[in-house]
Amino acid sequence: MLEELEIRNLGPIRHAILAPSQGMTAITGETGAGKSMLLSAIRLISGESAQSGRVSTGADEAWAQGVFRVDEEALPVQSAIEAGVHVEDGELFLSRTVPASGRSRAVLNGHIVPRAVLQDIASQVVVIHGQADQLRIASASRQREFLDMVADNAEITAQYAQVWNELRDLDQRLERLSNQEASMRQQADYLRESIERINRVDPHAGEDDELKAKRSRIENAAEITLGTNKALAALDASQVEAESDEPGASQLIAQAIQALQSIHATGPYDEAVSRLRQMNDELADVVFSLSEQDDIDGDINDLDGINSRIHELGELTRRWGPSLDDVLQWRDRAQFEVEDLDDSPQKLAELSEQREKAFETAVQVAGKLSESRRYAAARLSAAVTKELDSLAMAGARLDIEVVQRTGENALDANGIDDVQFLFTPYPGAGRLPMGKSASGGELSRLMLALELSAADSHADHQDMTFIFDEVDAGVGGKAAVELGKRLARLAQSAQVIVVTHLAQVASWAGSQFVVSKGQEDGDSPVSTTVNQVVGDARVMEIARMLSGAESETSLEHAKELLGSSIVKQSS
Structure with a gap:
């Protein structure tokens, strides 16, 4: 999980430190205050492309660092060790420096690393669900990976990967042997003629x-x-x-x-x-x-x-x-080589037989993988559709299709299935692939429903940090309360950070940070500050979110809303 996020000179944020809670953290503030810079910082340390235009005015460089705590035996730690980086006490320090001009620098636990290393490790510890990020799940590969995660297919996918690699290796060897067969026959003929010529002369050394x-x-x-x-x-x-x-x-x-x-x-x-x-x-x-x-x-x-x-x-x-010694040695080697070349048809037949057995094994394992995916798809589709009804998307549904391919080329590196997530936003609408049938807010809520259903399916989210942006777009009233409630439920099995403008959502958070504009001294440009609010300060922020002012009525409503959320979480 994310223990601390520190930012320097990124856009309007001159310096900020964010220490989100272990459960749910809400990021709030007025529109245009700079909440998006927090997401930009997360994306930077996740290895995404850097833009020098986001360096604060007058600064030489922008810098962001995220400190993540994970289990010492977890996959991210192993990935760091493979990259040559030592990890102490299960803490990963992912940082990125973006100069006003020039190339950015990626650092992991004090060691400069390729940007791809940050991408690899960040993908294992943080998931961003923003409007731009939702489109990633639209790819067939991401959908298949998500379904395999829900199905807990790690063992069977590893087994299939092994048999698939064996099959591909045999295919390549067969192709090489088949392509070389004609040239091998020519080579054998040449060697036999050469041996015969040397034997006719019958030289002796010296x-x-x-x-x-x-x-x-x-x-x-x-x-x-x-x-x-x-x-x-x-x-x-x-x-x-x-x-x-x-x-x-x-x-x-x-x-x-x-x-x-x-x-x-x-x-x-x-x-x-x-x-x-x-x-x-x-x-x-x-x-x-x-x-x-x-x-x-x-x-x-x-x-x-x-x-x-x-x-x-x-x-x-x-x-x-x-020398004649070389001639005699060449003849002896050529005799052995001719024997091997003459055996090539037999080797071709043996390889073909091995390939057939490997193919049958791959088909069997792919069938088990397909069966597991179909079962998980039915379960996940029903769970997500149920969640959508409580997220102000009544009548919306998600259908997950797992279709087995047929024919000689049915198998690929991921099995025998084509996986597709089809979303119906409202009754009567056609089923369309995810990313083509929903707005940004709908996609965020759909992703929340997917993550909730994955958590309910006992998928391991313990070390993961989920960040939701625009998840509350177009939501209000009772639906907003249900949205906050479900984010809090996801936070019971993973760390959740949500950027929201709804008090009904923010009130469910264990901690809350406010992003606000402030005027620096002198002629300095407007800067943005990030501060955690607790006690009365949090009540005042919730009141502002409710009515835009801190009236006595809004303050009472804010206290009631916070108290109600706390009671519901404890129950």
């Missing part, structure tokens, strides 16, 4: 590098052979076919060994002989290794085949490389 190295050796065979023969001739002349008078290194070392042995000396000469023999053994190994090399000349005839193979492997790496 093969291209091996072949390129071999080709390089063949292309340089003459130089390799010449160099090898020269090395062999230098080491051991007997290993080459060409005759040479020059001995090789091996022969020269052998001669050196014989020369040292012929002197029959020991000591360092024996050691020199041993070392020369080791050197000769190592030279023999080198000679053997060079003489045993493959006959490269014999591979020259394979050069064309090697080049052809390197070309084939190059075609693979250009398409699926850059």
